[in-house]
Amino acid sequence: MSLLFGKKENEVINLFRDHLNMVGQVIDETFKIIKLSCDEDCTDIVKTVRQKESEADSIRRNAETLMYSGAFLAQSRGDMLGLIEAVDKVANKAETVADVIYLQNLKIPDSLRDKYIKEYECSVESFKALATAVENLFENIDKSKNAVLEVERWENTGDGIERSLIKEVFTLNIELARKIQLRELALQIGDIADRAEDASDRIEIIILKMSA
Amino acid sequence: MLRDLLMIATAMLLGWSLGYNNMATIFGPLITSDIIKYRVATITGAIFIFLGAFLGGDSGISTMNSVTHVTFDISVSAALSTAIVVLIMTHYSLPTSITQGIIGSLVGVGLVERDVNWWIVGKVAISWLITPFGALVIAVFSYIVISLFYNRLKSLRLRGTVVRLMSFGFSIYASYSLGANNLANITGPFVGKGLFGREEALLIGGIAMALGFLTASKKVIRTIGKDITIMEPFDSSIAIFGEGTSLLIFSFLGIPISSAQASVGSTAGVGIVNGIKTVSLKTILRIVSGWLVTPFITGTIAVIIYMVMKIWG
Numbered sequence: 001m002s003l004l005f006g007k008k009e010n011e012v013i014n015l016f017r018d019h020l021n022m023v024g025q026v027i028d029e030t031f032k033i034i035k036l037s038c039d040e041d042c043t044d045i046v047k048t049v050r051q052k053e054s055e056a057d058s059i060r061r062n063a064e065t066l067m068y069s070g071a072f073l074a075q076s077r078g079d080m081l082g083l084i085e086a087v088d089k090v091a092n093k094a095e096t097v098a099d100v101i102y103l104q105n106l107k108i109p110d111s112l113r114d115k116y117i118k119e120y121e122c123s124v125e126s127f128k129a130l131a132t133a134v135e136n137l138f139e140n141i142d143k144s145k146n147a148v149l150e151v152e153r154w155e156n157t158g159d160g161i162e163r164s165l166i167k168e169v170f171t172l173n174i175e176l177a178r179k180i181q182l183r184e185l186a187l188q189i190g191d192i193a194d195r196a197e198d199a200s201d202r203i204e205i206i207i208l209k210m211s212a
Numbered sequence: 213m214l215r216d217l218l219m220i221a222t223a224m225l226l227g228w229s230l231g232y233n234n235m236a237t238i239f240g241p242l243i244t245s246d247i248i249k250y251r252v253a254t255i256t257g258a259i260f261i262f263l264g265a266f267l268g269g270d271s272g273i274s275t276m277n278s279v280t281h282v283t284f285d286i287s288v289s290a291a292l293s294t295a296i297v298v299l300i301m302t303h304y305s306l307p308t309s310i311t312q313g314i315i316g317s318l319v320g321v322g323l324v325e326r327d328v329n330w331w332i333v334g335k336v337a338i339s340w341l342i343t344p345f346g347a348l349v350i351a352v353f354s355y356i357v358i359s360l361f362y363n364r365l366k367s368l369r370l371r372g373t374v375v376r377l378m379s380f381g382f383s384i385y386a387s388y389s390l391g392a393n394n395l396a397n398i399t400g401p402f403v404g405k406g407l408f409g410r411e412e413a414l415l416i417g418g419i420a421m422a423l424g425f426l427t428a429s430k431k432v433i434r435t436i437g438k439d440i441t442i443m444e445p446f447d448s449s450i451a452i453f454g455e456g457t458s459l460l461i462f463s464f465l466g467i468p469i470s471s472a473q474a475s476v477g478s479t480a481g482v483g484i485v486n487g488i489k490t491v492s493l494k495t496i497l498r499i500v501s502g503w504l505v506t507p508f509i510t511g512t513i514a515v516i517i518y519m520v521m522k523i524w525g
Contacts, residue, residue, distance in 0.1 A: 009372070073245045073372065073445055138369045210371050212359030212446045 008071035012080070013138055015063035019084060020131045022056040023091040027127055027192065030094040033101050034108070034120050034189075042102050049098045056091045060084050079206045086199035087134065090127055093192045100188050106181050109172065115165045116189065122158030123192035126151050130196040133203050141207055151200040155193040162190040215284055219402055222291040224420045227398040229298045230310050231261060231424020234471050236433040237455075238386045241448040243433050247376050250430050257387045258422035264391025265398075265418030271466040272393065273413060276400025278332050279315060280322030285521045287401040290317035293514035294397075297506065308506050309470035312340065314397045316507020317514030324515055339467040340503060343458060344477030350461075351454030351481025358450065359485075379449040386456030390471055391421055393463035400468070447482045454478025 029049045033042055063084050067077050097120075100106060108116055133147035169182045239253040248256075280286060294313035301308035315336055322328035358378075365371050398420060399413035408416065443451065458474040476495055483489060 009369070070246055073247065073376070075245060075445060076372075139367050141366050141368060207368070209444055210368055210375075210446075212355070212362045 008066060008069065012063050012066050012071045015059055015066065016084060016134060019056055019059040019063065019087060020134055022052055022059055023087055023094075024127065024131060026052045026056060026091040027094045027124055030098045031120055031124065033098055034113075034116055046098050046102045049095055053091050053095045056088060060088045076206070076209070079202065079209065083134070083199060083202045083206065086195070086202050087130070090130070090192060090195045090199065093188065093195050097185070097188045097192065100181075100185050104181055106178075106185060108182070108185070109174070111172075112165065112168060112182070115161060115168070116185070119158055119161040119165060119186060119189050120192075122154050122161060123189055123196070126154035126158065126193040126196040129154060130200050133200055137203055137206065144203060145207065148200040148203055151193075151196050155197045158190055158193040162186050218288055219284070219407060220416060222288055222295060223399050223402060223408075223416050224423070225295040226291050226298070226310065226314075227417050227420020228424040228427070229295060229302065230394055230398060231258075231421040231426075232428050233298070233302060233310075233424070234390055235425045235428035236435075237471070237475055238383050238390065238452060240433050241443075241445065241452070242379050242383055243430075245379070245445055247379055247445075250433065253383075253433075254426050254428060256384060258425040260384045260387035261391035261425055262418040262422040264388035264393075265395040265421055266391075266414045268388070268392030268460075268463055269395025269414050269417060270410060271463060272396025272468045273400045273403050273410065275332060275336065275466050276314070276318070276396040276468065277403050278329050279318040279336075279401075280325060280327050280329065282318075282401050282404055282407070284407060285518055286318070286321045286325070287407060289321055289514045289517035289521060290314060290401050290510075291398075293317045293320075293510045293517055296513060297510045301506075309472055310397050311394065311468045311470045312503065312506040313510040314401065314468075317510040318401060319507065320511025320514045321518045323511075324518065336467055339462060339465070339469055340473070343462070343469045343473045344480070346461070347454050347458040347474040347477030348481040348484070350457045351450055351478035352485055354453055354457070355447075355450045355482055355485045359446075362446065375445045375449065379445055379452070382449050382453040382456060386452050386459070387425070389456040389459035389463065391418060393459040393468055394421070394471065396466075396468045443479075443482065447486065451475065451478045451482045454481055 026049055029045055029052060032045050033049075036042065036045075064081055067080055071077075072080055101108075129147045129150035133144045133151065136143040136147060165186045166183050169179050169186070172179065235254065235257060239248075239257055242248050243250050243253050291314065294310060294317050297313055298308050298310055315333070319328055319333055362371065362374060365374060395414060395417040398417035399408055402408040403410060403413045452475075455471060455474040455478045458478065459469065459471060462469045476498075
């Protein structure tokens with residue numbers, strides 16, 4: 001009988017925290033590739049990104065199994081499941097960014113590196129805000145709501161940088177193929193923040209559903 | 213001896229079907245939400261419906277055995293016809309109400325005997341009209357008041373616990389109220405004129421309803437529970453509270469009402485607060501058909517049974 005908010009729920013919440021931590025590590029590792037001028041030493045970083053992403057997947061699966069063994073009210077399980085999957089997609093996107101650079105051996109022009117770093121920082125900040133929103137979801141709804149707004153703010157800022165970056169890419173005197181690669185990179189980095197925002201939308205829904 | 217057995221068997225059948233039919237609407241949301249297990253729900257519900265019947269069921273008895281001057285033949289034909297109709301309609305998943313059935317059958321036989329207490333019948337009929345609206349008002353009011361406190365809780369963890377406790381507490385409360393209000397439907401017609409004594413009536417009716425709760429089908433509970441749990445747990449617990457409160461208020465007034473109609477009213481109330489439509493034209497037609505069709509059918513069958521019993525002596 002799970003009349004109280006009990007042991008299983010607390011275990012799932014801990015797994016949510018572990019998952020957020022792992023997704024954060026995937027994002028941080030990927031950031032290293034953007035900051036570096038990518039030469040052969042990127043291989044180890046990309047390996048770490050993949051390994052951390054896989055660990056995040058594994059934590060997510062454990063949380064899902066625990067949820068379906070009876071944690072949370074049946075009506076809430078779908079929402080919680082949707083949330084952890086949405087957070088997981090942020091890690092997937094960070095891995096894609098690493099792949100875009102590594103697999104295509106993409107060199108970021110020095111003139112644009114700072115802008116890419118700024119755009120990525122917005123995605124990092126939006127994820128940090130998402131993590132705050134998830135961590136406070138069970139203890140302080142107001143803090144969680146504020147963090148959701150923060151996610152949106154960082155996502156908007158990132159969008160602005162992404163647009164100006166793409167515009168600048170197409171003013172460069174480089175091959176069209178490389179321009180398209182660089183545009184693709186800007187879009188993928190922006191998608192990290194977009195996915196963080198998608199996850200934060202789910203938090204809003206969970207709060208709304210648990211309100212009278 | 214045969215008379216006693218027939219009375220007990222008829223009352224047991226009626227009480228069992230009442231418990232069986234209502235278990236799902238009261239405990240369905242808890243079981244489908246995995247708040248409590250099926251067996252825990254049936255046992256807890258059975259205990260509280262019995263307590264409600266035994267401790268609070270007395271007041272409605274006077275109403276039920278005053279519709280007409282009850283005799284053995286009248287009581288058995290009324291209870292038996294209602295039990296038959298309820299079982300057939302339940303089997304075909306048609307809406308029915310034991311309260312309306314038993315009143316219809318007593319009025320039917322009373323008409324044959326030219327002995328109907330229209331004052332009591334009128335009082336009951338008005339209460340039927342009031343029930344859905346009363347339940348609606350109770351649900352709206354309690355939703356507004358309880359949500360004021362609930363929304364102040366800033367921890368989702370705490371809200372989860374509160375909503376679980378509310379759902380469980382209100383289901384117990386509704387079980388008690390159902391027992392208190394509907395006991396009169398089960399054994400009310402048998403009280404007086406050397407039939408059941410009051411304590412016997414409370415005991416037999418309570419046991420019968422409790423057995424209905426205990427034997428309620430897990431599959432039916434899950435099916436009905438899923439329909440109700442389209443609502444959020446907070447909403448469904450308020451709907452159950454509204455239903456339970458309507459039943460309890462009318463049991464204090466000594467008037468048995470239909471739990472299904474109380475449930476429709478309180479669900480509509482929750483819908484109004486949330487700005488969503490929870491009651492369709494189909495539901496309204498169901499209520500009206502409950503008012504008209506069920507009493508007519510049970511009345512007709514009760515008259516047939518009564519005539520047969522009279523002919524056979």
